[in-house]
Amino acid sequence: MLVYKKVRYTQFCTIFYKAMTTKQLKTQIDWMCLTTWQKASYNTLWCLIGCSIGDLGTIYFFQVSDFNLPTVYIMALAVVNGIITSIILETIILSRQMSLKLAFKTAIGMSLISMIAMEAAMNVTDVMLTGGAVLTWWVIPFMLAAGFVAPLPYNYWRLKALGKACH
Numbered sequence: 606m607l608v609y610k611k612v613r614y615t616q617f618c619t620i621f622y623k624a625m626t627t628k629q630l631k632t633q634i635d636w637m638c639l640t641t642w643q644k645a646s647y648n649t650l651w652c653l654i655g656c657s658i659g660d661l662g663t664i665y666f667f668q669v670s671d672f673n674l675p676t677v678y679i680m681a682l683a684v685v686n687g688i689i690t691s692i693i694l695e696t697i698i699l700s701r702q703m704s705l706k707l708a709f710k711t712a713i714g715m716s717l718i719s720m721i722a723m724e725a726a727m728n729v730t731d732v733m734l735t736g737g738a739v740l741t742w743w744v745i746p747f748m749l750a751a752g753f754v755a756p757l758p759y760n761y762w763r764l765k766a767l768g769k770a771c772h
Contacts, residue, residue, distance in 0.1 A: 634765040645761040649719075651698070653753050655691030656723050660752075661745070662686065664731065664738050679738040680731075684724040691720055716763060719756040726755035 663683040667674060674682075692712045699708035730751040734744045 634762065636761070636765075638765065641761055641765050645757060645764050648764075649723075649753055649757050649760050651695070652691055652715075652720060652723060652756070653749065655694035656687040656720060656752065657727070657749060658694070659686035659688070659690030660684070660724060660727055661740060661748075662690075664740050667738060668740055676732065676737045680728040683728060683738070684721065687724045687727075688717070688720050691715075716759070719759055719763075722756040722759065723752045727752035 660683045663686045664679060666672075667679045692709075692715070695712035695715060696705070696708045699711050702708075703711070727748045728738075730748045731738065731740070731744060734747060735741060
């Protein structure tokens with residue numbers, strides 16, 4: 606087991622070194638490419654749908670149930686559930702194009718940075734506007750807007766610099 610981890614780490618370091626020393630990783634990218642912004646926006650929208658199902662569902666559950674947890678615990682659980690539902694949604698979407706096993710591996714391999722940024726933006730917006738883990742009709746659009754805008758530049762960069770879609 607230790608040998609396996611060492612080999613994988615060595616392979617990772619080799620690939621990372623090659624990427625950093627060749628032109629595979631672009632340091633200067635064009636931030637004005639409309640096609641890339643459209644693709645990044647489309648990908649981010651699908652992630653927002655998946656993440657918001659788990660996130661908003663969790664907050665709503667604790668809002669209407671008798672469970673009393675501190676806001677930070679509710680928000681942490683909302684982040685986890687949002688990421689899980691996003692992975693499930695992406696697996697379902699990708700399973701139309703590939704096997705279920707490969708679709709799941711692809712969904713798991715998506716950028717967690719993007720998902721965590723989205724979830725954090727949504728939950729911080731909720732707490733700032735309502736003072737806690739509370740869903741109201743007027744706060745949801747602000748949460749969704751923040752969740753969409755926060756990871757969008759990263760998703761654009763990932764598409765442009767690395768040639769990889771996050772979602």
